[in-house]
Amino acid sequence: xxxxxxxxxxxxxxMVLSTLSAAIGIAFLLWILSVLVINGIEAINxxxxxxxxxxPGYEQSGLKHALIGQLLLVGIATLIGVPLGIFGGTYLSEYxxxxxxxxxxIRDVSDIMMSAPSIVIGSxxxxxxxxxxxxxxxxxxxxxxxxxxxxxxxxxxxxxLQLVPSTLREAAFALGAPKYKVILQVVIRGAKTGILTGxxxxxxxxxxxxxxxxxxxxxxxxxxxxxSQPIASLTVTMFNYATSPYEDWQKLGWAAAFIxxxxxxxxxxxxxxxxxxRKRK
Amino acid sequence: xxxxxxxxxxKAIEVKNFEFTYAGSDEPNLKNISMPxxxxxxxxxxxxxxxxxxxxxxxxxxxHDLYPGNSYAGEILFExxxxxxxxxxxxxxxxxxxxxxxxxxxxxxxxxxxxxxxLRLKGIKNKSELADRVEKALKDAAIWKETSARLKHDANxxxxxxxxxxxxxxxxxxxxxVLLFDEPTSALDPISTQGIxxxxxxxxxxxxxxxxxxxxxxxxxxSDYTGFMYLGDLIELxxxxxxxxxxxxKLTEEYITGKFG
Ligand SMILES: Nc1ncnc2c1ncn2[C@@H]1O[C@H](COP(=O)(O)OP(=O)(O)O)[C@@H](O)[C@H]1O
Ligand SMILES: [Mg+2]
Numbered sequence: 001x002x003x004x005x006x007x008x009x010x011x012x013x014x015m016v017l018s019t020l021s022a023a024i025g026i027a028f029l030l031w032i033l034s035v036l037v038i039n040g041i042e043a044i045n046x047x048x049x050x051x052x053x054x055x056p057g058y059e060q061s062g063l064k065h066a067l068i069g070q071l072l073l074v075g076i077a078t079l080i081g082v083p084l085g086i087f088g089g090t091y092l093s094e095y096x097x098x099x100x101x102x103x104x105x106i107r108d109v110s111d112i113m114m115s116a117p118s119i120v121i122g123s124x125x126x127x128x129x130x131x132x133x134x135x136x137x138x139x140x141x142x143x144x145x146x147x148x149x150x151x152x153x154x155x156x157x158x159x160x161l162q163l164v165p166s167t168l169r170e171a172a173f174a175l176g177a178p179k180y181k182v183i184l185q186v187v188i189r190g191a192k193t194g195i196l197t198g199x200x201x202x203x204x205x206x207x208x209x210x211x212x213x214x215x216x217x218x219x220x221x222x223x224x225x226x227x228s229q230p231i232a233s234l235t236v237t238m239f240n241y242a243t244s245p246y247e248d249w250q251k252l253g254w255a256a257a258f259i260x261x262x263x264x265x266x267x268x269x270x271x272x273x274x275x276x277x278r279k280r281k
Numbered sequence: 282x283x284x285x286x287x288x289x290x291x292k293a294i295e296v297k298n299f300e301f302t303y304a305g306s307d308e309p310n311l312k313n314i315s316m317p318x319x320x321x322x323x324x325x326x327x328x329x330x331x332x333x334x335x336x337x338x339x340x341x342x343x344x345h346d347l348y349p350g351n352s353y354a355g356e357i358l359f360e361x362x363x364x365x366x367x368x369x370x371x372x373x374x375x376x377x378x379x380x381x382x383x384x385x386x387x388x389x390x391x392x393x394x395x396x397x398x399x400l401r402l403k404g405i406k407n408k409s410e411l412a413d414r415v416e417k418a419l420k421d422a423a424i425w426k427e428t429s430a431r432l433k434h435d436a437n438x439x440x441x442x443x444x445x446x447x448x449x450x451x452x453x454x455x456x457x458x459v460l461l462f463d464e465p466t467s468a469l470d471p472i473s474t475q476g477i478x479x480x481x482x483x484x485x486x487x488x489x490x491x492x493x494x495x496x497x498x499x500x501x502x503x504s505d506y507t508g509f510m511y512l513g514d515l516i517e518l519x520x521x522x523x524x525x526x527x528x529x530x531k532l533t534e535e536y537i538t539g540k541f542g
Pocket of ligand 2: 334
């Protein structure tokens with residue numbers, strides 16, 4: 001076999017192997033999605049949005065409590081986490097820069113936090129908040145979700161602001177703008193689609209979290225909006241219903257899984273669309 | 282010793298024994314530069330790449346202050362004061378001495394808001410005054426015709442040449458005394474370049490202009506005075522027609538006849 005023939009053969013082998021691996025991955029993904037969609041659509045009806053949780057065997061049982069709980073937890077975590085992340089990211093990029101030791105320590109710490117298992121964050125919040133307060137609560141869940149969300153938004157903001165060309169900053173300074181106006185009116189505006197994508201990805205990331213909520217907001221089978229008390233979430237409800245032996249609860253579990261997946265899929269698609277639109281410009 | 286013409290006209294700026302050192306540099310990047318910048322005239326800076334043209338230009342609006350560790354020495358006299366002094370008000374200085382960059386720097390906002398940016402910084406809020414001054418600036422920058430119907434549109438939709446004119450409009454809207462241009466046409470096509478050059482010549486009725494260019498023909502076309510820089514020194518400054526026809530310094534002659542650079 002000549003050298004060229006050898007290379008052509010290696011090329012073919014590698015191509016077949018990588019195509020095969022990709023096909024296996026996609027096949028499993030499609031399998032999961034189709035099972036989810038088939039079971040989810042079958043389980044969804046109006047009752048889900050009208051009724052709270054009920055003991056097994058009740059007609060009038062739904063997911064209203066979990067949907068509202070989920071919205072409260074994720075919504076308030078977003079309200080707290082987004083400004084924290086954006087301000088922090090702005091500090092890193094605009095006041096710290098790439099040479100600042102403090103900024104680089106913060107960058108490393110957030111990168112570690114992003115890859116830390118979320119259950120660790122959950123137990124941390126349990127130790128510093130739930131245990132001293134004496135009970136599970138919505139606020140504890142919100143704190144856990146915020147801690148998970150902030151590093152994602154912080155780093156995306158940091159990266160996106162650094163992509164803004166420095167000549168744009170200089171041009172604003174050259175017109176006599178003070179630094180805070182340069183940042184607010186020119187730099188952040190120039191990076192706003194990228195920052196928005198970071199926010200969407202951060203929200204999508206925490207929307208699917210279960211482990212940190214198990215230790216913090218825990219669960220409630222009925223509607224509760226008092227954040228000082230345990231509160232239902234789609235993820236924990238799904239976990240409980242899906243692992244229960246009752247068929248009607250399992251069905252509700254499928255419905256919760258379907259709604260949650262569609263929500264997160266929607267956020268991800270929206271994030272991609274915004275990025276594509278920006279690149280076209 | 283460099284040959285620096287002693288101009289008899291009014292001066293907008295007078296540089297005396299100026300030195301500049303970048304952070305971390307062992308020796309000054311600009312050495313003992315003295316030069317006048319004539320009022321309502323165009324002064325061009327030429328010289329091989331890396332000789333310090335941009336560095337000198339960015340000293341006049343203290344752009345180097347944006348990055349830590351850079352240091353100035355000597356004097357740059359403007360309106361009777363040395364602008365290198367500690368107490369100099371950067372915000373005021375930069376509204377008096379404007380700058381146009383190599384690549385167009387349109388802000389991510391509408392055409393109108395781009396031109397109004399400096400005016401709003403100055404505290405002008407009155408809508409009709411803003412509209413009047415934006416229109417005037419766009420007309421003075423010869424881009425009113427192309428933009429008047431789409432002032433609300435995103436400035437990034439304009440072509441490169443149009444964006445550069447927009448940046449000029451933005452800079453002249455605040456009515457500066459001096460405008461600094463750093464190779465303003467190096468990213469543009471020949472037709473846009475011609476337009477910008479014509480504009481620069483028109484603008485000198487109102488402002489004093491200092492332009493850096495790597496293109497000797499451009500310097501010859503637009504400027505009244507030309508300075509030749511080499512390795513951080515200003516070698517020669519003279520009337521443009523003299524410098525290109527009968528340079529005093531051997532280095533200048535070698536450069537303009539294409540022996541190096
Ligand atoms: N930010 C900087 N830090 C340190 N040295 C620099 C910096 N910018 C430019 N220099 C150096 O200063 C000299 C002059 O550069 P510059 O003014 O950009 O030249 P020109 O505009 O004439 O091409 C060059 O030797 C360059 O390497
Ligand atoms: Mg330069």
